[in-house]
């Protein structure tokens with residue numbers, strides 16, 4: 336660990352150990368604390384500041400929610416040839432995902448398409464780590480989850496939708512067949528993620544126009560006013576419809592809560608949202624049927640995009656990852672001090 340001015344540099348093992356120890360002191364058993372500490376470390380490593388160590392105080396608050404189940408042991412159900420369900424029992428989503436992953440992947444390979452419904456989970460994490468687990472197995476995948484109803488629909492005045500991320504991944508290989516960084520995008524369907532909006536508030540940074548409205552329904556660029564009022568979707572009515580799709584597919588379709596219901600369930604505690612998540616995995620080897628070289632045509636597309644000077648999503652993240660693996664991560668001293676003030680095991 337190094338202190339320099341208003342920054343503190345930590346090695347990745349230090350980030351993981353710190354997160355794990357704070358979670359353990361808050362009463363989270365190892366089987367939940369380890370995957371949560373891992374995803375926080377991955378978020379910080381890839382410089383996804385809204386879903387790294389910044390989340391740790393909120394995780395402690397979530398563990399203390401009267402409806403959070405510290406003793407949760409996920410229950411995996413082998414539903415049909417293509418469908419797996421896992422009940423997180425109101426613990427975090429991540430241990431449930433881990434428990435269901437082998438069956439979920441096995442079905443994608445057997446059937447070509449596989450759906451995983453995670454039910455009854457508290458959820459705070461970025462979706463790309465889950466997508467990367469699937470692309471590493473040669474699968475293409477989509478993941479979606481609601482959150483709390485902080486986001487107004489296009490033309491509306493108050494929160495009805497969640498920040499509702501959509502993540503997608505496509506596996507990639509080098510010419511010699513060795514794996515390379517996959518094509519992955521992962522974004523909130525709100526114009527800005529809630530976590531990022533809180534970071535704007537903490538840094539005293541204004542929001543861009545069109546990101547939020549205040550409690551009176553008026554446009555605002557003040558992050559505090561936006562957090563009190565409502566966030567807006569990206570892309571107007573298009574983002575609003577995509578966000579509604581996430582609500583329906585990761586909520587009613589899998590018999591779980593919408594963002595409106597998650598907010599009610601929270602009962603004013605301001606913990607992480609509680610609801611479901613849907614993941615869909617596709618096996619290109621089955622769906623492509625070997626009739627076309629699906630790697631060659633996807634690589635041609637990526638080369639055309641990059642050749643125009645446009646960047647592929649996740650390229651910033653992969654560069655940050657390479658840097659962090661060598662140099663560790665740098666976080667603001669105020670965040671470090673806030674975490675140091677939390678009890679540790």
Ligand code: NDP
Nearest residue numbers: 459460461462498500520521522523528648649650651652
């Ligand atoms: P960003 O807007 O930071 O990034 C969205 C995606 O677009 C990333 O894949 C990013 O790649 C890519 N991207 C950004 N700029 C460009 C560009 N100029 N050209 C090409 N691609 C680009 O994400 P959000 O702030 O919307 O979301 C952040 C995280 O928050 C996500 O990981 C999401 O899962 C998480 N989240 C989780 C929620 C939950 O309920 N669990 C709710 C809402 C959000 P890169 O990373 O390389 O910049």
Ligand code: PYC
Nearest residue numbers: 459482498528529530
């Ligand atoms: O940043 O919008 C967000 C968010 C909600 C739940 C987890 N992250």
